[in-house]
Amino acid sequence: MKHYTTQQVEEAKKIIKEDNLKQQKLKAVKKEISEKLRGLDPDSFMFKINEKKDEVIFSIYLCGKVKVGTSKCNSTDVYNKDLGRLIAMRKAYGEGIEDLVELVEPREFNTVTLTIGGNTKMW
Secondary structure (H helix, E strand, C coil): CCCCCHHHHHHHHHHHHHHHHHHHHHHHHHHHHHHHHCCCCHHHEEEEEECCCCEEEEEEEECCEEEEEEEECCCCECCCHHHHHHHHHHHHHCCCCHHHHCCCCECCCCCCEEEECCEEEEC
8 A cells, every 4th residue: 555645645635625615616607607597588688609719608688788798718728608698798898807817727647546445536
């Protein structure tokens, strides 16, 4: 059985904590989408999702005007439809997206494997 140093265990705990926080934020993304759509006339807005281009376009008719927001995933990032939808929505509404950009996952990332008591988990 391989033993890990205290530093390795602490680093793994830090990664787990950061991942859990990120997952909570991604759940909040779905909730915000639902809240923004709640009560809207379904004919007043539209999503166009192009997964081949990793792109989302959101358009909405508000106060006599059509507002459009787009989200295009960078080629170095992992496409996330929900994140793209919320970014496009916020852009259409003129809201900031800085907090969402930090949730974007890079395509290439390091994998961490932690084994405790015979149980293995990879991140």
